[in-house]
Amino acid sequence: MNVKQLEQYFIKELSALYDEEEAKQLFCLAAGQISEWNRSQLLINATTQLSAEQSSAYNYILLELKKGRPMQHIFAEAWFYGLKFKVTEAVLIPRPETEELIEWILDTVKTQPVSSILDIGTGSGCIAITLKKNLEQVEVTALDVSAEALKVAAENSITNTAAVNFIHSDILTYSSPSKYDLIVSNPPYITENEKKEIHQNVLDYEPHLALFVSNENPLLFYKGIADFALINLHPKGKLFFEINEYLGKETVEMLSAKGFTDIILKQDMQGKDRMILCNL
Template sequence: MKLTELAILYQDKLNQLYEEEEIQSLFFIALEEVLGYKKTDYIIKKQETVPDTALLRLNNILLGLTKGTPIQYIIGHTEFYGLKFKVNPAVLIPRPETEELVEWILSVCNSRFVAENQNISQSSINIIDIGTGSGCIAIALKKHLPKAYVSAVDISSAALATAKENAAINEVGVTFIEDDILNYSESYASKFDIIVSNPPYIKEKEKAEMHENVLANEPHTALFVSNEKPLIFYEAIADFALLHLKKDGHLFFEINANLGKETIQMLGAKGFTDIRLRLDMQGKERMVSAQKPPQS
């Protein structure tokens, strides 16, 4: 089978599940995974006959895709902020909008803790990521702030096992802690400059708006909250931050785009200052930062 015929096969088998442009994207991800070909290579070599062993792997990927399995789970990895991460059904697949959150945190660290105050070194920055999942936020931050102390918390031992593998793959040292932020047991004696979290925030009633392959494959405990208490994790983490942030420390959240106003109101009611809402690349209200009040 030629590459061009394989591309047609992917379109035919997946056109009930995905839009044409997304199918092309999936095909090129599969092609790069198996043959190391990028889109430009395909254009040049599309009349090539695919070797049997490669064809078998490409057909197996296609089979998984027809069942609705995300391609990241099929091939076992994805890219986040220029780094490679292992993923599996124990962890959420990192999203592009979360890269924007990492970028925001890095900009704050580089300006506030380095540029504005020369007597504060990068090594003094203490960061904790709550609900780390694959470890993508914590690991990306550590990779770009190599002297900072970074720790990461998750309730899932399976998720933490994956996150530890990802830290090793990316050659960074992150301290991983198994704990439940709704009922945490650790003492957390140290104070943090940055607390960041991308916690569960999708209300149960919003399931109908989601793609079936997300609902069928990704861990629901990392996605969903009740309709009655959609900010349960944000409130708990905000309370944790009041106790464990340093004076003027920063709290960062990825949020439900439909709950920006409510999240800001909650943080304001708890006394946080300099509350800022940011839009993601699609124009959705997706990120919030706040500072711990100086007097607390």
């Protein structure tokens, strides 16, 4: 079987779980891992015959994908903002939308420098570690309620040579005398009613603790983090959120009612309300 035939086989075998474009992307990721080919090299090698060893490796990945396992869990790694992160079922797989949040933060601090950052709900550590790598002189702290997630984040901190301080605590009950110039969070925000929109492999393999909130109180963590920020941000400090695309207006109103100013609601590349910046 050559490369093009194998790609078509992937598409056919994964049709129950993924559409054609998704399956092609997964095949491209598999080719990058096994054959070290990018998309252009895939096209160039379309008629290349695969060795028995390579075929076996591709087939293993296909079998795992058919079980619904995310590709990042099969490889136990994910790329985020040019950095490699270990991922397990204890942490969320980093998303491209969060890279946009990173970009917004880095653009902001170019003209409004900060010396301390707190990342709340750090998970794999992707936000905190990426910020530390790009802002080496800034002290970065990361908090999470999950001890297992913090183990992964600590490993990622070492692997990426980024010195981050980690705190094991629940932000809804955590108190601290420490103050920060910038607080950022991508907290749980998917309501129970939205579960039907979530891909099955996310439901089966990613931590619900980091994903879901009740229908009755969807802004639970945003309110808690905002209250923490009122006490723990320096004057004129900044609060960044990644948000539920359906709750942009409600989140802005909540922050305004708590006294935050200069609130900006920003859309992601897909045109969805996805990020907020406000000042104390």
